[in-house]
Amino acid sequence: MDPTLDYISRYLLEEEIDELNINSYKDEAALQDIEKPFYEILGQKYPPAPNEQLLTSNKSDLSSSSSSTSTTSNNNMLAESLPVMEYCRGIEEGMKFLPNINKLVANFKENIVSADPSEVKYANSARFKFAEKDDLGMMFPSRSKKYTSDKDLDILEGRNSKISMIDSEEPVGDDVYDEALLDCGDHRLKGEIWSLRETLQLEASSGVPKKIQGDHHELCTLLIRCSEAVAIYDQQRAQELLNNIRKQSSPSGNGIQRLAYVLADALEARLAGDGREYFRRHIAKLVKSPDIYFLKSHHMLIRAAPFTRVYYCFSNRNILNVARNASKVHIIDLGIKFGFQWPSLIQAISKREGVPPKLRITGIGFPEPGFRPAKRIEGVGQRLLEYARSFNVPFEYKGIASQWESIRIEELTINDDEVVIVNCLFGLREVQDETFAIDSPRDQVLKLIRQIKPQIFIQAEANRSYSSFFLVRFRQVLSTYAAIYDIVDSTIPRKDKDRKLLENVYFVPDIINSIACEGSDLKEKPETLKQWQRRNLRACFEQLPVNPDIVKECKKLVRDGYDDRYFIQEDDNWLLQGWKGRVLAGVTAWKPRLDEGC
Incomplete structure (x- = not known):
């Protein structure tokens, strides 16, 4: 039995035993038999039972005068025994906290x-x-x-009930996971990408309006003015602008209309002072969502954009090169989430000549709300173990759900006879920086990575930065996600159900948090690629050059089937990706410097 459920069961059993013990002390018949002889000796009338006394006192309170009531109460006080007095007093005190029916x-x-x-x-x-x-x-x-x-949020998170929640999540077939996670052939994925493009062309020819430029300029102006009104808590002005935004935005419109719809919700939550709770409710619903939703959104993402596939290709090819002759490989994945990257690596390792190496993965993630903060991380290990068995790859997994800066190197169990790789794709931006703490947790995580002494540290980050000042941050969020929603609108049909799911899983949480929340409630503090480069160099890391063969493979991946407005290029040891000339993200590799000064 799960330890948490066992603990809850024992807790409930103890409460039932306590209630039985309390009731055993209140055997009214036995108490009356003992007390009656003493009252007869004293020449007093035996008082009625507690329930009868309560009914009698309630009636007398409604009918008798204050003087007669005080006299009666004094006589009753002399007549009552100590147990009955305490019992009545307890009921009287308890009734004070109950509302009048x-x-x-x-x-x-x-x-x-x-x-x-x-x-x-x-x-x-x-x-x-x-x-x-x-x-x-x-x-x-x-x-x-x-x-x-x-209280409603706590119920969603499973914290306000002693009754264990039954996991009603439906099982997901292996074929669904294989389709989303394994390299099942370029032809199949190309066909899916072209199918999306054909659907888009049919949608455009059917008369769906595409007035994006005009909508973009007008909605952006309204959003910026509304953010200025919200910043000074001008309720009337902000509400007027929100009403105008509502009229022009839509959850099923074009890219900027969908973005405006989400931003309006976030601005309204901030204006009402409910931003933190609004964000928590959204996250609570994501946490409770079945894995199939995240698989669908992930599969839609790799069909619509090459970004994720390029990151996985860059990371896996570097890992395979470093561990070419290794018999034991240990990957420490900071921010493993659902482990979507690793099935394809397991598949590639199985194709290596000779006996495949023993693969260890330590999956690290942030704890989730509820009774089982590591539930999903542990589930990832079970799924990866099944894949490793199917490909005859020796496999070991350990999941850690904790704040990253609090992790100690002893928890990772580093062995001398294994090749150690640290992998972190878009995870460090969720670790707080020096604006929240003097001893930056972000630098503490980099220090931990240096202590691990990995053969290679692979890092992917978005090329954006959010200011601590709300108005500046709002413009940064608007500019960033205007480009992202433009990508989605240019590559996925508007009526596609998985498009709505993709947006709510990957984009909406960051938008809500960045706009509706403030201070320590801000979940992400992203930095530009240049800022990350300077931070890692200060932390005594050396940036590795990008392998030209990997660059060619990634460029070929982007050219085959994806929109020609995507671009990929190598610059200053970063492999950059972008859309319409704008760099949106990059991935690079590091290794710790062993200089005396470090």
């Missing part, structure tokens, strides 16, 4: 029961609510919003 207000439509009618009224008029489910079963914000209390 006549004042309770119930709203069955909204599923609300409250002693204060204003609470029901507020619940009906509040701004934020979440739709029950869309056609994919995923939770998305609806147009009319309603705030949810912290």
Whole structure:
């Protein structure tokens, strides 16, 4: 049995035993038999049972005068025994905390029961609510919003109930994972990419409006003005601008209309002071979502854009080159998430001549809310173990759910006879920097990587930076995601269900957090590639040159089937990727310097 469930079961059993023990001390018949002779000796009348006494006292309170009540209460006080007095006093004290039943207000439509009618009224008029489910079963914000209390959020996260939640997630077939994760042939993926492009052409020829430039300029102006009003908490002005944005935005429109829809929600949450809870609710729903949603969004991402495939190709080819003659390979994956990268590496290792090396993967991630913070990380290990067995690759896995700066090298179990690789794709931006702590957690993680002394440290990062000042940060987010939503709108049909899922999994959380939250609630603090380069050099890392063969392979991957507006190039030891001439992200490799000064 799961230790958490075992603990809960014992907890509940202890409560039941305590209740039985308490009741055993209150055998009213035995108590009466013992007390009655003493009352007769004293010449006093035996008092009624506690429940009868309560009914009698309630009636007397309604009918008798204050003087007679005080006299009666004094006589009763002399007559009552100590156990009965304590029992009645406990009930009286407990009743003080219960609302008068006549004042309770119930709203069955909204599923609300409250002693204060204003609470029901507020619940009906509040701004934020979440739709029950869309056609994919995923939770998305609806147009009319309603705030949810912290208690509701705790229920979503599984923290407010002693009853264990049953995992209702449906099993996902191996063929679905294989289709999304394994290298099943370029021809198949090319066919899927061309199918998307043909659907886009049919959508364009069917008369779907494509007025992006005009919408872009007008909506961006409205969004910037609204952010300025929100920054100074001008409620009236901000609400007027939000209403105008709502009229022109749409969750199913073109790229800028979809982006404006999400930004409007985030601005409204910030204006109402509910940004932190709004973001937490979105994350809670993602955490509770089945793995199939993330597989679908990942599969859509690799069909629409080459970015993820290039990162995996760059990383896996470098790992295979470093571990060419190794008998044991240990990969420490910082930010493993769902482990989408590793099935293709396991497949490639199995094709190596001779006996495949023993592969160890230590998957590190941030703890998730709920009773099992490492549930998904542990699930990744089980899935990867199945793949390794199917390809006859010796495999070992360890999952760690913790804040990265608190991890110690002893937890990683580094052995001298293995080739160690550290892999981190877009994970370090979620570690706090020096703006949140004097001793930067980000630098502490880099220090840990140096202590590991890996043969190679592979790092991929987005080429963007968010300011600590809200107005500057809003413009940065708007500019970044305008380009990203333009990519999605140019490569995926608008009516595709997986497009909506892709946006809500990969883009919406960062937008909500960056706009609606502030200070320590900001989850990500990205830096530009130049800023990362300077930080890593200060941390005594040496940047490795990009292998020309890997560059050729990645360029061929981009040319075969993807939109010709994508580009890939090597510059200053970074392999850069972008769209329409704008560099959006890059990947590079490092190794620790062993100089005396380090």
